[in-house]
Amino acid sequence: MTSNEPVLSVRDLTVRFPTDDGLVQAVRGVSYDLHGGEVLGIVGESGSGKSVTSMAVMGLLPKTARISGSVTYGGKDLLKLSDKEMNKIRGRSISMVFQDPMTSLNPVYTVGDQIAEAITAHHDVRKDVAHKQAVDLLDLVRIPNPKQRADEYPHQLSGGMRQRVVIAIAIANNPQVIIADEPTTALDVTVQAQILEALQTAQKETGAAMVLITHDLGVIAGQADRVQVMYAGKSVETGTVDEIFYTPRMPYTLGLLGSLPRLDIKTERLVPIAGSPPSMINMPPGCPFSPRCPLAQAVCDEEEPSLSAGANAGHLAACHFSDQVAGHEPGELFRATSKDTTDPLPAKESQ
Numbered sequence: 001m002t003s004n005e006p007v008l009s010v011r012d013l014t015v016r017f018p019t020d021d022g023l024v025q026a027v028r029g030v031s032y033d034l035h036g037g038e039v040l041g042i043v044g045e046s047g048s049g050k051s052v053t054s055m056a057v058m059g060l061l062p063k064t065a066r067i068s069g070s071v072t073y074g075g076k077d078l079l080k081l082s083d084k085e086m087n088k089i090r091g092r093s094i095s096m097v098f099q100d101p102m103t104s105l106n107p108v109y110t111v112g113d114q115i116a117e118a119i120t121a122h123h124d125v126r127k128d129v130a131h132k133q134a135v136d137l138l139d140l141v142r143i144p145n146p147k148q149r150a151d152e153y154p155h156q157l158s159g160g161m162r163q164r165v166v167i168a169i170a171i172a173n174n175p176q177v178i179i180a181d182e183p184t185t186a187l188d189v190t191v192q193a194q195i196l197e198a199l200q201t202a203q204k205e206t207g208a209a210m211v212l213i214t215h216d217l218g219v220i221a222g223q224a225d226r227v228q229v230m231y232a233g234k235s236v237e238t239g240t241v242d243e244i245f246y247t248p249r250m251p252y253t254l255g256l257l258g259s260l261p262r263l264d265i266k267t268e269r270l271v272p273i274a275g276s277p278p279s280m281i282n283m284p285p286g287c288p289f290s291p292r293c294p295l296a297q298a299v300c301d302e303e304e305p306s307l308s309a310g311a312n313a314g315h316l317a318a319c320h321f322s323d324q325v326a327g328h329e330p331g332e333l334f335r336a337t338s339k340d341t342t343d344p345l346p347a348k349e350s351q
Contacts, residue, residue: 006033007176007209008057008094013069015049015056015233022281026052028233029069034177039203039210041224041241043217043256047277049233050213051099054179057211058096059086073177092122095170097199099182101162104169105154111138111165112150118172137168140205141198160191164198171202178203179211184219196223217260221245229253232278232288235307239315249310249317249325251293251333258330271330287320294333295321 015027027049034040042050055061057071059078071078073094078086090096098104106114115134119125125133131150138146141164154162163183170178180199184192196219203210212223220227220241227244229237229252237250248254258271275292278284286301287293293300299320307316310323319325325333 006035007073008034009070009072010053010057011070011072013053013056013071014067015052015061016066018064018066019281024280025283026233026280027056030230030233030235032228032235032238034209034211036176036209037207038225039212039223041220041227042211042213042230043215043220043227044230045215045277047280048230050230051181054096054181054211054213057179058090058094059083091118091175092173093175094177094179095173095175097163097166097170097178097180097183099185101159101166102154104166105162107154110151110153111157115150115165115169115172118169122173133172134168137172138165140201141165141168142194142201160187160194163187163195167195167198167202171206171208174206175208177211178206178208179213181213182215183212184214184216192219199223217256229256232283233280234288234318236289236318237316238307239312243312243315247315247326249315249322250319251295251325252289254325254328254330254333258334271334273334287318295319295324297321
């Protein structure tokens with residue numbers, strides 16, 4: 001594999017779940033390439049399809065899920081592999097840091113034994129050697145007194161320490177890809193920063209590429225190289241961190257930025273996006289964001305836009321009026337949906 005080839009390539013990934021009420025279209029044609037050493041941030045509200053996408057890549061969805069598309073790693077389509085074949089890849093070549101460490105850790109085994117088990121599952125090493133490596137991994141993710149902590153159980157550790165243990169397990173076999181699914185949810189700001197630092201250390205140590213999934217654009221800002229914004233199971237904008245933060249082309253992206261507290265811009269209040277994400281059952285035609293979008297016109301209710309490039313070929317957005325987003329602040333674009341005013345969107349000043 002050359003440096004120009006992606007280590008992981010997702011193409012037109014679609015995931016649907018049959019229910020009594022109809023077919024839930026959880027993921028709708030998601031595609032991305034992940035190259036060696038880079039961090040791809042996937043961001044969006046709850047229910048946008050971020051976690052389902054990652055679970056499909058790992059082969060962890062229930063058998064009732066209807067999956068199509070391709071997930072290519074090492075020249076193999078992971079969607080076509082059996083569970084036995086995937087077990088050789090999961091945890092060794094591609095690992096995952098789950099949102100809640102207590103659902104990932106076994107309460108009746110010490111954390112040292114659980115890290116050692118992740119090593120012996122893929123390598124023929126003695127238990128004492130694996131245990132020593134487990135202690136070294138705990139030290140790497142900056143858990144104090146790692147030798148002592150290795151003999152403790154998950155309930156004896158704080159939430160931040162448990163998440164670091166999960167990170168240690170994820171990097172135990174030097175994977176090429178790490179998928180971190182909301183790794184800082186429910187942690188306070190100080191511990192969140194420590195977990196993100198531990199992830200950076202883990203990535204640097206292994207040289208792995210990383211998919212960082214979150215609803216918090218603040219987490220993405222300091223970690224990712226590229227960003228993919230998801231809404232209603234679909235990618236609606238993708239680009240570099242600077243492109244997404246400074247020149248967004250999708251109203252939804254601008255709305256997410258407006259809900260993010262920033263120290264470099266003095267604002268009186270955050271700007272919310274009115275309404276809720278759509279139901280993923282029997283979705284109507286048109287753009288799913290249309291009912292919440294101040295720019296929506298008749299065409300938005302009739303035709304769903306596809307990802308298209310602007311001035312920069314690498315910066316894609318799915319919006320019929322993406323050119324009108326440039327130059328506006330969130331407060332201007334979403335003013336019509338706020339409680340303070342119903343003034344129309346002001347015209348963009350000529351440059």
